[in-house]
Structure formats: structure tokens, C-alpha cells
Amino acid sequence: MCSAAARYLVLTCVIAMPAIVQAQTAAENKIADATAVLNAFTTDESNAIPTELLQRARGIAIVPGLIRGGFFVGGRRGKGILAVRGEDGQWSNPAFITLTGGSIGWQFGAESTDLVLVFANDRAVRNIARGKFTLGGDASAVAGPAGRHNTAAVTFQAEVYAYVDSRGLFAGAALEGTRLGIDSAMNNRFYQYDLETQALGPQTAETPVPARRFLLALEQASSARNPATESKGRADEEARTFPLDN
DSSP, X not given: OHHHHHXXXXXXHHHHHHHHHHHHHHHHHHHHHHHHHHHHHHSOTTTSOOHHHHHHOSEEEEEXXXXXXXXXXXXXXXXXXXXXXXXXXXXXXXXXXXEEEEEESSOOSEEEEEEEEEEOSHHHHHHXXXXXXXXXXXBOEEEOOOOTTOOTTOOOXXXXXXXXXXXXXXXXXXXXXXXXXXXXXXXXXXXXXXXXXXXTXXXXXXXXXXXXXXXXXXXXXXXXSOHHXXXXXXXXXXXXXXXXXX
């Protein structure tokens, strides 16, 4: 009887293992994609997200490859990651998030968009962590100022600053009605139910390597001297960041 139960347990583990590995790989790829998007949005002197905005930000969400499209009825769907700044000023472990929503308007075509949302206060971040946050409802997103050293344009009067880098056709760039939520299932798989190292919790020695790489890139992007910018060189192809249209 025990032998049969043991064989069943082993068989179940063998069957489940590929799905677990696949989910872990998907999570790691999503963080790698988000890291690449962050670097693209912060390494160009004239079009980058201002350093001052990142230094004072309370949270940042990055959604690589957000899909939008439709004829007259538009919609959005995507997955990304969110990091928040703790009371000690350090960035938290990234959490996986989902972004969904629809809008009705004179829209056409389809668009794949890398989206970055910079949160200027704690209220918006807390609402996301609680699993309830809607742009245009809980907070409005405005076009973020551009220019790595552009301090004059950073007013902090808005709650959320949005940046997009678009590929494809789309008329309009409204985000009203977009809902952000925590992807608990992916967070549990990525952090493997570790009670010491959790999504949106403080970094620890057990923080997974892909997450640490992202956090390092975020720290560098928030510093006055960005190693990624310095190593880029003038001869490199320009990585352009386009502020969201109002």
C-alpha cells in the first residue's frame, strides 16, 4: 500500500515538474524583459526618464509588450513587474502584476507597447498592493517629462507618470480604465513560497538572481551617474523614449 502511494507521489511530481519549470522560466524571462525596458527608458540623455523622478519615486511598474488594439473598441492586456520603495529608501523585491482594461473610442490598428509607470506617492502603490487600482479612478496617469537631467519639468503634481515606447499602429494613448493587479500565482511560483523572501518585501540574501539584476539596474538608473549611460557611448544607436500623449 505504501509502495503504491509512493509510486503515485513520484509520478505526480514527474508530471508536474515540466509545468513548474516552464512557469519559473516565464517569470525569469519577464523580469529580464522588464530590465531591458528599464535600461532603454533610462539610458538616453535627451529622452530618458529624469533621474530626479526615479530618485523620488515611490514605485515603478514595467510592462513589456503590452498589447493594445481593436477597431472602435480598444483594449489592453499585459503582464509585468512592480517594485516599491520601502521606509528605508530601498527598492523592494519585484512583484509580478497584470494589466487589463478596455476603453471605447475612435481607435484603430494594433499596438505592442513597452509601458513604464512611475508612482509619485505611496497611496497609489498601496492600492496596487491591496489588489485594487484603476488608472483614471484611483489615480490619473499623465505624460512623464523626458530628459535624464531635466529637473525643471519634474513637478510631482501628478500621482502617476507614464511612458510608452510603441511599435505598430494606434490612434490615441489613453490609459483611463486600465486596472493593475498583483499576479499572486506567478509570485508564489517565482519566490517558491519562501516566507523570508516575498514579492514587495525587502531584499534578502535569498532574493532570486533575476530579481537582483533588475533591482541593480533600477538602483543604477536612479543614481546621478548611470553606468549604463556612461558605457553606452555616442556611437551607439539611440534608444528613444516617447512620453505618453495626454
